[in-house]
Amino acid sequence: MSELAERFETHDPGEKLVAEKIRCDACPVMCYIADGRTGACDRYGNVGGRIVRIDPLTILDHAAETGAAMVPFVAEGEAWDGELVNTGRRFVTAIGAGTTYPDYKPAPFIVSQEVEGVDLVTVVTEGIFSYCGVKVKIDTDRHLGPETAIVRSQGEAIGHVTTGEYGSQMLSLGGVHHLTGGSKAEGRATCDALLDLCNRKPVELSIDGGATIVVEAGKPPVIDGKQEHRMRVGCGSATIGMFATQWRGLVDEVVVVDDHITGVVSEHQAGKVLGWQDTGIKIIGRRSTPGRYFKVSEPGLGWGGTSISDPLSILGDWNAKKGARPGLSLLMVSTTGEQFAYYELDDELKPVEKPFPERLQKSVGLIEDNCEPALCTVLFIGGAGGSLRAGVTENPVNLTRSVQGLKTYVTVGGAPVYVWPGGGITLMVDVTRVPEGAFGYVPTPALVAPIEFTLRRDDYIRLGGYEAEIRSVHDIVAKGGEYLNARRGTGAPGGNPWPPLAQLHRVPANGAG
Numbered sequence: 438m439s440e441l442a443e444r445f446e447t448h449d450p451g452e453k454l455v456a457e458k459i460r461c462d463a464c465p466v467m468c469y470i471a472d473g474r475t476g477a478c479d480r481y482g483n484v485g486g487r488i489v490r491i492d493p494l495t496i497l498d499h500a501a502e503t504g505a506a507m508v509p510f511v512a513e514g515e516a517w518d519g520e521l522v523n524t525g526r527r528f529v530t531a532i533g534a535g536t537t538y539p540d541y542k543p544a545p546f547i548v549s550q551e552v553e554g555v556d557l558v559t560v561v562t563e564g565i566f567s568y569c570g571v572k573v574k575i576d577t578d579r580h581l582g583p584e585t586a587i588v589r590s591q592g593e594a595i596g597h598v599t600t601g602e603y604g605s606q607m608l609s610l611g612g613v614h615h616l617t618g619g620s621k622a623e624g625r626a627t628c629d630a631l632l633d634l635c636n637r638k639p640v641e642l643s644i645d646g647g648a649t650i651v652v653e654a655g656k657p658p659v660i661d662g663k664q665e666h667r668m669r670v671g672c673g674s675a676t677i678g679m680f681a682t683q684w685r686g687l688v689d690e691v692v693v694v695d696d697h698i699t700g701v702v703s704e705h706q707a708g709k710v711l712g713w714q715d716t717g718i719k720i721i722g723r724r725s726t727p728g729r730y731f732k733v734s735e736p737g738l739g740w741g742g743t744s745i746s747d748p749l750s751i752l753g754d755w756n757a758k759k760g761a762r763p764g765l766s767l768l769m770v771s772t773t774g775e776q777f778a779y780y781e782l783d784d785e786l787k788p789v790e791k792p793f794p795e796r797l798q799k800s801v802g803l804i805e806d807n808c809e810p811a812l813c814t815v816l817f818i819g820g821a822g823g824s825l826r827a828g829v830t831e832n833p834v835n836l837t838r839s840v841q842g843l844k845t846y847v848t849v850g851g852a853p854v855y856v857w858p859g860g861g862i863t864l865m866v867d868v869t870r871v872p873e874g875a876f877g878y879v880p881t882p883a884l885v886a887p888i889e890f891t892l893r894r895d896d897y898i899r900l901g902g903y904e905a906e907i908r909s910v911h912d913i914v915a916k917g918g919e920y921l922n923a924r925r926g927t928g929a930p931g932g933n934p935w936p937p938l939a940q941l942h943r944v945p946a947n948g949a950g
């Protein structure tokens with residue numbers, strides 16, 4: 438938030454109205470705001486009788502040649518003198534732009550720019566997303582909770598555990614039902630958690646019948662107070678396949694303990710191909726195919742995402758007729774290589790733990806080395822609805838068709854998005870690619886996210902765009918907009934391409950549809 442905002446006291450929406458208050462109409466809450474104070478969302482304030490967007494409009498500067506991040510060309514809060522230190526391409530983001538509300542208003546900024554001989558228009562607005570949420574990927578083997586279990590924040594239900602992916606547990610949080618369909622407390626807690634997650638802050642979540650986790654985009658998860666370090670190299674079966682040759686000749690049997698698929702090298706196809714001898718081992722679990730076992734344990738926080746702390750608990754009696762013999766050596770290891778133990782069978786064919794031999798250190802280390810760092814990934818998902826689309830064109834369905842037809846390129850704070858096929862404009866964006874602090878909220882409750890639509894100017898006019906509202910970047914930098922806020926220039930994050938000229942060049946200017 439800018440220095441300007443810090444001078445303001447927060448508005449109490451329940452306060453009695455007085456004559457000098459003015460109304461903010463940037464969202465359906467319609468706050469009346471006294472001079473020197475901010476509205477319920479802290480994004481707009483009354484400065485000398487004018488409604489002002491508190492945070493500055495953010496303009497990204499791209500290095501023309503490389504797209505590398507560059508040094509800010511004016512510091513936040515400084516007066517803008519209209520001069521650019523950096524002459525690279527600029528991109529007016531929707532961060533601090535203001536909202537298209539009520540729906541019939543054109544977007545706050547409709548920016549024209551000629552790039553490599555192509556006239557482009559970028560329509561810029563902060564969208565109010567009542568239909569939105571986040572998909573969270575947590576790189577861990579550990580069992581966080583059963584699928585469909587409720588995920589809570591501040592004690593309120595804000596989402597659920599969804600189907601796991603390879604090496605990761607997945608959460609689906611938010612959505613219109615938690616935001617608007619439950620109690621006020623549920624809506625508020627959901628909105629708070631989504632806002633913090635999207636702005637890359639840590640959020641504590643508890644899962645019914647499962648773990649308590651701290652999720653922060655781009656950081657390792659903390660599960661029941663313990664930070665996760667590594668993501669599994671693969672399931673138990675894949676680990677056997679990858680490392681069978683490393684163990685050949687060094688040990689008689691290897692078991693990779695995994696909650697999903699536990700692998701046994703002597704029975705596995707990889708071991709068979711290498712000529713591994715039978716060992717008479719017995720795994721307590723459901724045999725899927727040779728050397729691959731399901732359900733060796735309940736899921737949990739132990740070895741390989743199982744609930745076990747003693748790996749021997751998944752073994753039955755050894756069978757001498759099938760190869761078991763005193764002295765037979767056994768390595769047991771988890772899918773991340775973090776847990777491992779070495780045993781030899783005694784005269785009764787019972788495994789006895791022995792000091793871990795030097796000869797096996799390298800292979801266990803190799804498993805660990807092949808594991809990537811465990812991270813939390815947060816994808817914002819939202820649907821661009823009526824007010825957003827009407828702010829771009831008088832005929833909103835044309836925008837949808839143009840996005841679906843790849844004639845309009847959509848970004849969130851300058852970051853590329855994935856637009857779902859099918860109807861509407863449902864998009865997903867990795868929040869770590871969006872400039873920090875870009876997301877806001879309104880107490881309806883809903884999230885506010887920056888969104889920009891870039892397309893060829895002739896296409897924009899053809900699909901019913903607001904031609905009279907088009908302005909140059911220079912004019913916007915110099916004069917700002919309706920909400921009178923400062924402009925702030927900053928380097929574009931590396932890896933966020935702009936503009937997508939290859940795509941927009943390819944598209945012939947042949948109509949809106």
Ligand code: SF4
Pocket residue numbers: 461462463464465466467468475476477478479480481482879880
């Ligand atoms: S919540 Fe924010 S955007 Fe909505 S009316 Fe109040 S100050 Fe304006």
